[in-house]
Amino acid sequence: MRACLEARGGEVSARSRAAALGHAYLALNETGRKRFLGVLASEFGSDTETVNKAISDLQNATNTENRMAAEKSLREALVSTRTRLLTQFNALPEGVKFLVDMRAELIPWARNDPFLNTVEYDLKALLTSWFDVGFLELKQITWKAPAALLEKFFGYEAVHEITGWDDLKNRLASDRRCFAFFHPRMPEEPLVFVWVALVEGMASNIHELLDKGAPDQDEKHADTAIFYSISNAQAGLSGITFGNFLIKRVVDNLSAELDGLKKFATLSPIPGFMPWLRSNLENNHLEFLTIEQQEKLKRTSSKGSPKASLIHLLYDTKWVNNTETQSMLKPILLRLAVHYLANEKRNEGTALDSVAHFHLNNGARIEQLHWAADLSPKGIKQSAGIMLNYLYLLKDIEVNHESYRSGKAIMTSSDVRDLLKDQKPT
The missing domain is CATH 1.20.140.90 (Malonyl-CoA decarboxylase, oligemerization domain)
Known part of the structure; x- marks a missing residue:
């Protein structure tokens, strides 16, 4: 060494x-x-003696020139x-x-x-x-990309598992896009990448969006770009943020390519929802449910209290295959999910959910929640099958970002706010 x-x-x-x-x-x-x-x-x-001398020189500097020289020496000594x-x-x-x-x-x-x-x-x-974003290159990934590069996406995809080459090909079809950031010193390694579906209207179900049997749509008819997965490919770059710049660059690229696109939104999971709910059920009451919803839960099982009934239902995932139970749980879990997204925060006042924090910090708003949108085992475990759209309104992105960062508000649509009507103060 x-x-x-x-x-x-x-x-x-x-x-x-x-x-x-x-x-x-x-x-x-x-x-x-x-x-x-x-x-x-x-x-x-760092060399302690050199650092201490630089500090002493800075403290004893008597003019601007000496102070600037001492500051430079201190910066160098601290390396x-x-x-x-x-x-x-x-x-x-x-x-x-x-x-x-x-x-x-x-x-x-x-x-x-x-x-x-x-x-x-x-x-x-x-x-x-x-890895400053100014050094990174945005590339569109197509089916014609080298096989060695395409193969890496199987391991790097963190949101919705790629099940095979036919699945990957479907995600790179004419009505789909994939973009990734690359660094000049790692030209064959994607750093972060996003999958996009070009659709008409807001997407509401990940199974339909990833259906390999569905026909390709004419991209020229698409009015909405749905970002349905964003994955960081390099664990060694954890905490070095450039995913927000990726979305902004992709929006610019797609807007230039397809002038019919009017909306940019996500179809996102709520990865922290079920862990939060299970913990909350163990420690607190369900004061954020309406009286009617609590009564429905009590009638559902012999467990007595609404809290015990909900715990019993959620720990037995058979409810997913029971239409009647699903119908009963839908308004309850949607309301709890909205409460979690809009009201549960970290100590610094930002959203508790990691995906929510990412998109809200980028200037999106919570637009719409979708029931039974991801019934995969992972989707049930993380989000009770619920997914949502974060909407990026280009004219509001900066205002939403500033409002969120200042702790003033988590921006939500009127439809989302309606799910919390008659909520008791928590």
């Missing part, structure tokens, strides 16, 4: 040493890699030697991908290890500067 920091032999020698170090790391098992990173943490930080070491990998053909993969491994290890956490912090800062 120390040899990599020495300037002997020029740039070619430095690259060679960095490559050798990278190969040595890859040859290690998990224990060896943790030790490697531990050495980076303990022995390759750890491990950051300078890791930066050398940028010059290697696979160096950037190596560091992205290294951070993917490091993130879970660093959560409970303060030493490794310092390495993860430095690595994230380095990658954040390299």
